[in-house]
Amino acid sequence: MQNTHEKLEFFVKKCKEIGLKITPQRLAIYEVLLKSYNHPTVEEIYEEVKKMYPYVSLATVYRTLETLEKIGLVKRVCFWGNSARYDANTSEHHHLICKKCGRIEDIDLDQKLSIPENLQGFKTDSYSVNIYGLCPKCQSNQQV
Amino acid sequence: MQNTHEKLEFFVKKCKEIGLKITPQRLAIYEVLLKSYNHPTVEEIYEEVKKMYPYVSLATVYRTLETLEKIGLVKRVCFWGNSARYDANTSEHHHLICKKCGRIEDIDLDQKLSIPENLQGFKTDSYSVNIYGLCPKCQSNQQV
């Protein structure tokens, strides 16, 4: 597991390698994502980035996230509601999802599935597990 | 595993129980979903239903799918792209997803994960596994 600083250095290295320019917006967007552990929506990322760069545009956030996803630095996750969410944790991990409020948490599973390399003609390369349930808050609001 | 006919009867029973009216549109939408094994988008379901009921409205499809999801007859799945997809297979099963074209197939896994009932404060009740890879078609178009 790398820390934020190492991840940012890696980001800069990767951008230079590929020939992407390192703009303040790009850095800010990636930084926001590194700091958030709640799989924010594009809108939420945008609001956060605006605190540092008030003139940033939502379109830039969309474009940047797409770019970051292409080079493998962030993952697009999509579980709930109508908007895409992003995650800077690209290591092997799984998700715990509240069926009521949609809250998503990362989780490590020690159990491993052994997935055949070939399944129904698909050449497989990874998997992820979504575990559904009720988060602590929604359990106590159950009666409401 | 029930067949289509049994599922339709169950649908009718369930609707009556809850007090939902059985309209031709509802039946048609559920039927379309029962017959499709590719997790169609709302738009795709709409196009299919229109073949039987040319005057059906997209809004009805949206509302009906929401209703069917609430009563547990269909599942909303969301993996790829920007639109919601639906699945009438509500039994325990998992998904095989092509990273390139977004095709989704159901898959049975004989391996089981044993998920603790309590994880990070969440009361868990189910899980699903998404396996990612390349579908046969995208493998052969790889060079393109």
Added chain:
DNA sequence: TTCCGTGCAAAAATTTTGCATCATC
């Protein structure tokens, strides 16, 4: 100086809602 990236605004795509009418029960 050269391009890529950005901001802005408009367009496209997706989903929800209000309301009058219709059809099931």
Added chain:
DNA sequence: GATGATGCAAAATTTTTGCACGGAA
């Protein structure tokens, strides 16, 4: 006949795109 469901259109939400300008390399 009562009530819930539908169709239509408009609105709201989410995402993408075109284009001129500005800034990183």
